[in-house]
Amino acid sequence: MNHILPILKEMLSKPKLQRVPEQMVMALEAQTQDFFNFGLGDTALRAAYLFHAKWASRTFANCKRVLDLGTGPANQLSILAQMNPSIEFVGVDLSDKMLELAQNNCAKLGVKNVTFVQDDMTQLSQLKAGEFDGVFSSVALHHLPNELDVEKTFKNARRVLKDRYSVYITDFLLVKNEQSIRYLLSLNETQPAVFKQDYEASLRASFPKRDFQRAASQYLDEAELYTSFGAQFLMVLKTPSYDLSQSAQSLLNSELERLSPATKNIYKSLAILMALRGMF
Numbered sequence: 001m002n003h004i005l006p007i008l009k010e011m012l013s014k015p016k017l018q019r020v021p022e023q024m025v026m027a028l029e030a031q032t033q034d035f036f037n038f039g040l041g042d043t044a045l046r047a048a049y050l051f052h053a054k055w056a057s058r059t060f061a062n063c064k065r066v067l068d069l070g071t072g073p074a075n076q077l078s079i080l081a082q083m084n085p086s087i088e089f090v091g092v093d094l095s096d097k098m099l100e101l102a103q104n105n106c107a108k109l110g111v112k113n114v115t116f117v118q119d120d121m122t123q124l125s126q127l128k129a130g131e132f133d134g135v136f137s138s139v140a141l142h143h144l145p146n147e148l149d150v151e152k153t154f155k156n157a158r159r160v161l162k163d164r165y166s167v168y169i170t171d172f173l174l175v176k177n178e179q180s181i182r183y184l185l186s187l188n189e190t191q192p193a194v195f196k197q198d199y200e201a202s203l204r205a206s207f208p209k210r211d212f213q214r215a216a217s218q219y220l221d222e223a224e225l226y227t228s229f230g231a232q233f234l235m236v237l238k239t240p241s242y243d244l245s246q247s248a249q250s251l252l253n254s255e256l257e258r259l260s261p262a263t264k265n266i267y268k269s270l271a272i273l274m275a276l277r278g279m280f
Helices: 004-012 029-038 044-059 075-083 096-109 147-160 178-186 193-205 209-219 246-257 261-275
Strands: 065-069 088-093 114-118 132-138 161-172 224-227 234-238
Touching: 004 178, 029 096, 029 193, 044 075, 044 132, 044 161, 044 234, 044 246, 044 261, 065 075, 065 147, 075 088, 075 096, 075 114, 075 132, 075 246, 088 096, 096 114, 132 147, 147 161, 147 209, 178 193, 209 224, 209 234, 234 261
Parallel strands: 065 088, 065 132, 088 114, 132 161
Antiparallel strands: 161 234, 224 234
């Protein structure tokens, strides 16, 4: 019942919240590194990383070169690269300090199939047309100033993609009311306060679903948009999936085994919420 009431209220209410943009370039290096380290532990964040790594791996099964938009400290990309050692990944971020952290983090984890480029994801001026057969992005687009920048990002993502391409883009969606914000925050009570503050800022900076739908229909029309069932707080824009390789499945299984039952349940809950919207 604790979950049903806020979900029903979100489903049945009219949109009341306005988006509150946050800074595009994260400046606090120490905090960002702490965030990366937190994601290596037995946390809800780790469960989310593994969920998206699984589905992105299935999406990029036939790719050779994949671009990551807004790679940050490579928290999500490092997992994806480990699960797909035959794919060359290129991480793009606007912050040189962030890219330095990303390089150091990948080196510590022994990840060798990743390189990094400093660039604006809305421009991708350092990259040539048709360089990639896949584009990935994980919870980075909400840092963009406005919906026009989302369109620019999708437009340039399509420019650097080959004719046949794969896409896996995920981010939060702007929920309808304040109660839903509080409900989502309550599901992460074990997080340190500074991470909860960052999570709340991200939720408030999220774009409504229509902005992603509009940009995708213009530039990435081969991808389908999935949203979490009930309270639509999460979206995944992706092209068709393929079977997960045996090596990727083995690595995923070993990572899941390291999680506590409570964290495994978070992983399973994400899978159910997306499956109920057709992503299975």
